[in-house]
Every structure is written in C-alpha cells, then in structure tokens.
Amino acid sequence: MSDGKSALIDAARDAASRAYAPYSGFHVGAALLLKNGDVVTGANVENASYGLTLCAETSAVAKIANEGWIGELAEVAIVGGRPDGNALVGSNPVHPCGRCRQILNEAAERSKTDILIHCASGDGDAVKSYRLSELLPASFGPKDLGLID
Numbered sequence: 001m002s003d004g005k006s007a008l009i010d011a012a013r014d015a016a017s018r019a020y021a022p023y024s025g026f027h028v029g030a031a032l033l034l035k036n037g038d039v040v041t042g043a044n045v046e047n048a049s050y051g052l053t054l055c056a057e058t059s060a061v062a063k064i065a066n067e068g069w070i071g072e073l074a075e076v077a078i079v080g081g082r083p084d085g086n087a088l089v090g091s092n093p094v095h096p097c098g099r100c101r102q103i104l105n106e107a108a109e110r111s112k113t114d115i116l117i118h119c120a121s122g123d124g125d126a127v128k129s130y131r132l133s134e135l136l137p138a139s140f141g142p143k144d145l146g147l148i149d
C-alpha cells in the first residue's frame with residue numbers, strides 16, 4: 001500500500017512499537033498528519049498508578065501543542081494491538097477513547113477541520129475511517145467559549 005492513508009497508518013504502527021505499556025500489554029500508536037505534510041506520532045504511556053495512563057492520541061496531541069502546531073492538524077491514524085515479536089496482533093480497529101476524542105477535538109477546532117480519523121487493527125487488515133464529528137457529535141470546544149468562530 002502506498003497511498004497517504006496507508007502511510008499514515010504505517011507511521012502509527014511504527015509509533016506503537018515505542019509504546020510503554022507493561023500493564024495492559026496493549027500497544028497503541030497515533031500518527032497526526034499536519035497541513036504541511038509533516039507527521040507527528042505518539043504512543044501510550046502507562047503508569048504503575050493505572051489511571052494516570054496517557055493514551056497514544058493524547059501523547060501525540062501534546063507534542064503538536066508543545067510545538068505550537070495545535071492549529072495545523074489535518075488527519076489522524078490510530079493502530080493498536082498486542083505485540084508478537086515485531087508485529088502487532090489484533091483484528092479489531094482501535095477507536096479513540098472518549099477522552100482522546102475530546103483532546104482531538106481541541107486540535108480539530110483550532111485547525112478548522114472536521115478531521116478524518118483512520119482506525120486500524122493491529123494486523124492491519126481492518127481499517128475504519130470516520131470524521132471526528134461522527135465520533136464526537138454535538139461537541140464542546142473552544143468555539144463554545146467564544147475563542148474561535
């Protein structure tokens with residue numbers, strides 16, 4: 001596969017290999033495509049105090065925010081599964097959790113884009129694509145606080 005969607009999913013899969021997930025054993029990678037074509041990735045970061053875990057999408061959005069690029073988001077890919085050697089196992093597409101949908105919404109509103117989100121299985125055979133507005137309808141964001149139009 002050589003199209004943009006597949007390249008973004010491949011970047012998310014590569015990011016998943018750098019997950020720190022010793023408790024769940026579930027590795028998630030997220031790849032954020034910016035409007036200029038750059039790709040920024042993140043992976044989940046777990047913690048011995050389980051509830052403090054950072055999801056892959058949240059880690060990736062924190063990276064773009066810290067670089068001043070929160071308004072530059074165009075598209076997202078998410079891949080998750082259990083590692084088996086260098087591969088990820090899992091046949092179900094991984095969808096962003098509720099908190100991550102809200103975190104992504106912040107960047108999407110700032111980017112003035114109803115971003116496409118590609119959700120891929122660990123084995124790569126299943127991909128479902130959504131607009132953020134499908135995954136988070138009737139959202140609350142900076143527009144509701146009068147910060148953007």
Ligand code: THU
Pocket residue numbers: 021024026027028043044045046053054055056057095096097100
């Ligand atoms: N996880 C993510 O990184 N993103 C999601 O959207 C769903 C869940 C992570 C959190 C935890 O480290 C592992 O997957 C199992 O829940």
